[in-house]
Amino acid sequence: MTDNPNSKASRKRRKTLRSVELFAGAGGLGLGVAKAGFRHQAVVELDRWACDTLAENTDWPMFGKEHGDVRKFDYSLITKSINLVSGGPPCQPFSMGGRHKSFLDSRDMFPEAARAVRNLQPEAFVFENVKGLRRQAFANYLEYIRLRLRFPDLTPRESEGWIEHLSRLEDYETSGASGGLQYNVVVRLLNAADYGVPQKRERIFIVGVRDDLATPFHFPERTHSYDALLWSKWRSGAYWRRHKIEPIRSPREEARAAKLTSEPKERPWLTVRDALSDIPDPELNTTQEHLFCDHRFIPGAKAYPGHTGSPLDEPAKTLKAGVHGVPGGENMLRRPDGTVRYFSERESARIQTFPDDFKFHGSWTETMRQLGNAVPVKLAEVVAKSIFMLLQEQYAKGNTIQPLRQRASRGKRGQRSVEATS
Secondary structure, three states: OOOOOOOHHHHHOOOOOEEEEEOOOOOHHHHHHHHHOOEEEEEEEOOHHHHHHHHHHOOOOEEEHHHOOHHHOOHHHOOOOOOEEEEOOOOOOOOOOOOOOHHHOOOOOHHHHHHHHHHHOOOEEEEEEEHHHHOHHHHHHHHHHHHHHHOOOOOOOOOOOHHHHHHHHHHHHHHOOOOOOOEEEEEEEEEHHHHOOOEOOEEEEEEEEEHHHOOOOOOOOOOEEHHHHHHHHHOOOHHHHHHOOOOOOOHHHHHHHHOOOOOOOOEEOOOHHHHHOOOOOOOOOOOOHHHOOOOOOOOOOOOEOOEOOEEOOOOEOOOOOOOOOOOOHHHEEEOOOOOEEEOOHHHHHHHOOOOOOOOOOOOHHHHHHHHHHOOOHHHHHHHHHHHHHHHHHHHHOOOOOOOHHHHHHHHHHHHHHHHHHO
């Protein structure tokens, strides 16, 4: 009989699982990983404002500011074995709003993600990036990322371009050769709204589990859906009753809801109204804005084609950092009467599912940049929890996973054998 990892006996046997967080930013992914049960042994971030934000809100071992350049980070400083490496490598090389230079962009940090995995040899890793990484123009490079993380010992040779390295990695995978450090890697595009985040935010997640665990990783099933939101609005009416308001007609939504033959099993997508129902409008009620930190009215919001703001009774559009430091229409609230205003910092934090007591450092535009680049905390927690439970289940079953230091010599021998056969 399989031991239940949630049973009292299993909880007693739970092992402390340690993690290292790279490219931490304001800490959305890191917070989610910590909420899932991992203990950060190192958190690496270069940006000064993000470092200040993390320093005020967490007690994580920070490697930031002058010492937070991942490219220069010395992993020998980490003396304990690491179960998980996580991070969101800078997305500008792949962002739909960026220059789309990918591997030609000096900000591409996926090679550093692979170096961290090679040095720390964690049992698992999770990396997040923008959905633009799945564009056809980047298809070969996404495969290169997958294979480089799958076989981190198979490093590029001197003066070897990424295309040549990709070819060598592909040959190695198809040959079925063994030796060295290997991971089973899965890639999935997830929508944050499907997991209880009040925001339609699609992001790529790359998860790898070390091959000696012999346990496949499966992304968690979605828990929320658009159809369930439509049902709660236009079939049961529960949405409007919950907010104690009259229905605000939407022919488009009502037409789709009419086609639903049964109530969806998922919970409804959360909307902007759901996220902000207990926080005062900073434009209309200035007397109570002091009750919430970082919650103040920012004037100057204007709608224009392609940037019309987030409707109050839908999940927010994807919050973005802004190309020139000024958030665009994605960071605006659109009321039912058509008027718009910018989200306050606190409202944006709620849409990204940060705790209300989490404080941000820097100006409004700087804070919005941190928030626009962040992983929603709730989405990060859901994905990291699946990894956490997978690893804990191995220990609950009595499986022994070799600690890092016992694997180090094997990893070095494996790298030589990889190079010799490739």
